[in-house]
Amino acid sequence: xxxxxxAFAAILGKxxxxxxxxxxxxxxxxxxxxxSFVIFRFGLNRTSLSGSLAAGVLWATLLFAAVxxxxxxxxxxxxxxxxxxxxxxxxxxxxLFTAKVAALIxxxxxxxxxxxxxxxxxxxxxxxxxxxxxxxLLLADIGLASAGTLISSMAVNSRARxxxxxxxxLPLVVPLMIAATAATEPLMLLGGVSYHxxxxxxxxxxxxxxxxxxxxxxxxxxxxxx
Amino acid sequence: MGADPSMxxxxxxxxxxxxxxxxxxxxxxxxxxxxxxADQGFLQKIFYLHVPLAITALCGFIVGGIFAVLHLRRDDPxxxxxxxxxxxxxxxxxxxxxxxxSIWAKGSWGxxxxxxxxxxxxxxxxxxxxxxxxxxxxxxxxxxxQARYASVFAITxxxxxxxxxxxxxxxxxxxxxxxxxxxxxxxPGSMLLTFLCSIASMALLWTTLVKFELSAKSAQGQLKRLxxxxxxxxxxPTSRIAPEVH
Amino acid sequence: xxxxxxxxxxxAPAIPNDVGGxxxxxxxxxxxxxxxxxxxxxxxxxxxxxxxLREVAEVAEQRKEDATAGETTPAEVKS
Numbered sequence: 001x002x003x004x005x006x007a008f009a010a011i012l013g014k015x016x017x018x019x020x021x022x023x024x025x026x027x028x029x030x031x032x033x034x035x036s037f038v039i040f041r042f043g044l045n046r047t048s049l050s051g052s053l054a055a056g057v058l059w060a061t062l063l064f065a066a067v068x069x070x071x072x073x074x075x076x077x078x079x080x081x082x083x084x085x086x087x088x089x090x091x092x093x094x095x096l097f098t099a100k101v102a103a104l105i106x107x108x109x110x111x112x113x114x115x116x117x118x119x120x121x122x123x124x125x126x127x128x129x130x131x132x133x134x135x136x137l138l139l140a141d142i143g144l145a146s147a148g149t150l151i152s153s154m155a156v157n158s159r160a161r162x163x164x165x166x167x168x169x170l171p172l173v174v175p176l177m178i179a180a181t182a183a184t185e186p187l188m189l190l191g192g193v194s195y196h197x198x199x200x201x202x203x204x205x206x207x208x209x210x211x212x213x214x215x216x217x218x219x220x221x222x223x224x225x226x
Numbered sequence: 227m228g229a230d231p232s233m234x235x236x237x238x239x240x241x242x243x244x245x246x247x248x249x250x251x252x253x254x255x256x257x258x259x260x261x262x263x264a265d266q267g268f269l270q271k272i273f274y275l276h277v278p279l280a281i282t283a284l285c286g287f288i289v290g291g292i293f294a295v296l297h298l299r300r301d302d303p304x305x306x307x308x309x310x311x312x313x314x315x316x317x318x319x320x321x322x323x324x325x326x327x328s329i330w331a332k333g334s335w336g337x338x339x340x341x342x343x344x345x346x347x348x349x350x351x352x353x354x355x356x357x358x359x360x361x362x363x364x365x366x367x368x369x370x371x372q373a374r375y376a377s378v379f380a381i382t383x384x385x386x387x388x389x390x391x392x393x394x395x396x397x398x399x400x401x402x403x404x405x406x407x408x409x410x411x412x413x414p415g416s417m418l419l420t421f422l423c424s425i426a427s428m429a430l431l432w433t434t435l436v437k438f439e440l441s442a443k444s445a446q447g448q449l450k451r452l453x454x455x456x457x458x459x460x461x462x463p464t465s466r467i468a469p470e471v472h
Numbered sequence: 473x474x475x476x477x478x479x480x481x482x483x484a485p486a487i488p489n490d491v492g493g494x495x496x497x498x499x500x501x502x503x504x505x506x507x508x509x510x511x512x513x514x515x516x517x518x519x520x521x522x523x524x525l526r527e528v529a530e531v532a533e534q535r536k537e538d539a540t541a542g543e544t545t546p547a548e549v550k551s
Contacts, residue, residue, distance in 0.1 A: 150382065154375045158365035168362055168379070171355035172386060175393035182397055204393055211385055219378045222298050269492035272499045279503070322506050326499040333495035435510065442517055449524045458531040461524045 007091040011099035016106065018076065025069045026110055032068055033115035036061040037122050049123040055184035058119055059177055062112065063144070063170075069107050070148035071165050073100060074156040087224060097149060097220040101213070104145035112137050129187040132198070136187075139205040140180045146212035147172050153223055179204040234441040234471070241434040248427040255420040263417075272330040274420055278428040280323040280349060284387060286316030286432055287356065291384020294377035306373040307469040309380050311439045313359055315432055320353045348394040355383055363467040373469060443471040 019025060040057045041047065049057055077083050086096050116137070120127050148169060155164035183201035186194040256274045263270035290312035297305035327346045332338050341347060362379055366372040413421060447470050453460060464470070 147382075150378075154362075154378065155365075157371065157375075158362075159367065160365050164362060164365055168355075168358045171351055171358065172382070174351045175386070175390045178393040178397050200396070204396065207392075208389060211389060212382075215382060215385055219298070219381060222374055223378060225374065267492045269495055271496045275499050275503055318506060318510065322503055325502045325506075329495050329499045329502065333492060431507075438514065442514060442521070445521050446517070449521055449528065452528050453524070456528060456531055456535065458528050461527075462520070 004092050004095050007089070007095045008099050008102075011096060012102050015099065015103040019103075019107070025072050026107060029065045029069050029107070029111045030114045033061050033065040033111065034118055036064065037115075037119060041122065047123075048125060050125070050188055050190045052181070052185045054123060054188040055181040057123070058116070058184065059140075059181050061119075062108075062115065063173065063177065065111055065115070066108055066144055066148065067166050067169065069104065069111070070152050070169065071155075071162055073104060073149060073152045078156045083224065093224050094217050094220045096224070097153075097216050100149045100153075101142075101145045101216070104149055105141050108141040108145060109137075112141075124188060125190070128193045129184075132187055132193065132195070133184060135202065136180055136183045136205070139202060139209060140176060142209040143176045143205060143212055144173060146209065146216050147176070150212070150216040150219075153220070176205065176208050179208065234437060234444040238434070238437050238441060241430065241437060245427070245430045245434045248423070248430050252420070252423040252427045255423055260417050260420040261414070266334055269330070269333045272326055272333070274424045276323060276326040276330055277345075277421070278424040279319050279326060280345060281425060282428040282432050283316045283319035283323055283349075284352070285429070286312055286319060287352065287387055288384050290316060291380045294380035294384070297377045298374065298381075303373060303469065304471070306377060307440065307443065307471045308436075309377060310469050311436050311443070313356060313380060315435045315439065317353070317356050317359075319428075319432065320349060320356065323349055324353060342398060344391075344395040344398050348391045351390055351394070352383075352387055355386065359383070360467060372467070440471060443468065446470075447472040 037057070040061070044053070044057075046053070074082075077086075086093060116130065116133065120130060148165075151165055151169045151172065155161045155168070158164055179201045183198055183205070186196040186198065252274070256271055260271070260274070262268060290309045293305050293309035293312060296302070297309060324346070327343070327349065328338050331340045331343065331346065339346075359376070359379060363372055363376050366375055446464065449461070450464075450470070451472060452458070
């Protein structure tokens, strides 16, 4: 039985290499995010944002951009027999889940490295919100990746798979969004950075991450059955 | 691995007698015994309808999740049917909770919807999630896979419900007064009794409806079985998503 | 005793005709309607099952008749 660490590294490496070579999801996600910012500028008729409005625009955009990437997460496995390979290989099947979650976290982080500074340049008065924002982004990414991988793995085997991911995933990540925006809003206030209930919301994010990561890990075996 | 044929209809008789009796008692208590509340007046009586509907729906969703866990662990298709029907009835209850909540909001706040009432908002999100259960099932063609994925969905959604309530409740700014403030700060004894009776009635009704629907599905399944055994012409096509019960 | 019963009925609160009363009535009516809609859908399902059972019963009886007819007159079948 191949140790899970080796299998994990192998699957993750394969995914990252494939993405770097073909560059399918990442540029699309980043471009989508920046264009969304422009649409929000005109849709809301504002040139600067603060507080809850800023948090909302940022998180809504990140979420929709993430859905683009999540849609494509398992397409390669589906089309090139990756699922069968995992079934046959002498590894713990849940490794596919953890590897995909890790890959998705890396994609989301890459997206944020591009989109968040641009958001700050477009709309924020100061970059003071960014350092604490990194923590929020990280925790939210873990939760988003766990829920997204779970749903994506089921949607890929269905008809209308592009429709299914946003349909089911969006209500599922509402608590995540509530916590993320609530933590971000005080960071972006006009008066200056505030940490109002920051710790509490981080804990809620952590709880969400824990529950969905464990859940996904536990049920993934059943999803891969023939 | 045949199902015990008496399994679905059994217990339906005492349940269907107990349910209207419980409702008769509850409704009498609501309208003749429970005192008129000081703040909201007569309008508060909706509380005895809305909140039990909501609580029963939530418990129903969690029960659906538990059946889904059993389905995956024991690989018994019966549990998929139990899970499906539990979620089905709970979705109807959730609809009722949203409608009655909206009416209550209109009566006391003047708007058909209020965002600062956590129960109502959490409910909306839960309802939206479980509403996707049906297109989700429909999108997966292979029956066995459909059942398995649906169970994963039910488990995920079941875990989601308490998390969602926590997040929505916490997002409430303490400045806004809650619309349905009756639930806060302890109910007087007479109201508590009425409230508990109402929850019991709703739960009994839920169980009755679930058994009822399972029994109907079972009858359909037996009919199909008969048709096949006699090589009789097949009847009208059945649903693509509802699990078959035999 | 009739007097106390009568007194009790007279004292029973009617639905107040103010705003509160209308909404309470509305909410309870919605609940009843949901229940009734469910019952009628299940009734239609039951009717369909009944129809199906009737068809199957006819097929079964027909088969039985054919079987007994076959037993009693085997010679006639051959001619």
